[in-house]
Amino acid sequence: MNPVLQATGLVKSFGAFTAVNDVSFTVHEGEALAIIGPNGAGKSTLFDLLTGRKTPDTGDVKLFGESVGHLPPWKRVARGLGRSFQVSSVFPTFTAEENVQIGLMLAGGKTWNAFSRATETQKEEAKAILAKVGLAAKKDVPASDMSYGDQRMLELGVALSTRPRLLLLDEPTAGMGREESRECLAQIRAIAASEQIPIVFVEHDMNVVFSFATRVIVLVAGQVLVDAAPEAVRKDPRVKEAYFGEDI
Incomplete structure (x- = not known):
């Protein structure tokens, strides 16, 4: 192995x-x-x-x-290598879906800025990742409005967006x-x-x-x-x- x-x-x-x-x-x-x-x-x-x-x-x-x-x-x-931090490091003013989309854009080699837009494929992939971490119903909720536990799961979703091995x-x-x-x-x-x-x-x-x-x-x-x-x-x-x- x-x-x-x-x-x-x-x-x-x-x-x-x-x-x-x-x-x-x-x-x-x-x-x-x-x-x-x-x-x-x-x-x-x-x-x-x-x-x-x-x-x-x-x-x-x-x-x-x-x-x-x-x-x-x-x-x-x-x-x-995917990673999470001891303290949640998501973007607090962005929704759960937007946080994961940013990760997907960066993983795809696209430089992210305030005017960046996710592709339809990235939007669908973001929804699929949120479903994996149990946040499908909270995709439109800003990270700052989530419970601490949900923020940690969102951070895991962002880590998964980099397609880690x-x-x-x-x-x-x-x-x-x-x-x-x-x-x-x-x-x-x-x-x-x-x-x-x-x-x-x-x-x-x-x-x-x-x-x-x-x-x-x-x-x-x-x-x-x-x-x-x-x-x-x-x-x-x-x-x-x-x-x-x-x-x-």
Whole structure:
């Protein structure tokens, strides 16, 4: 099975502090890989190295066999990487449909501006994407008028508009109530299965992690402590110690 994503020897320091220290792992097709760890473990920095928001001091990231470790985010998106942020990043004054249309125009190589117009094909594709993320009935609602959970699903729709072959999600259920979180997770799981898109996600909610991930990486002090199946991670005494003895 060909690797989708390869991180090799990633190191990122800020002054004397090393946030990510020699991290390596591989993601294959069909996986849902969770990256977890206590506060300050280096999760956000690692995510930024994978998505291109930060450049590694040493090491590399390969996407579908191609080195992308020093490419900016938009070039990684063009190569099949879709992503969402920890905080919703949609255009608040635009409708759900317009947000997705913008993503489709940019993915198609068309420069977007206030006078751009989506083609009929892009309009239909935008509606289809909104249906996938459960927002078909809210296509004409401005993003700012949506619930937080709907905004997060809209952001997922925008990520899908780039036609990704891999999705990186930064705390996809952050800020949601239990019911919203459950619905969001079900949508993501259904999309990943139907579109056959592997997923890498950073998450604090252990219920989300162990109900969705097929594999879990535990970071501690910038290094990989454990890389294993969810149940093995749950039972590992080193992981419990890293979480200060808490059950996970």
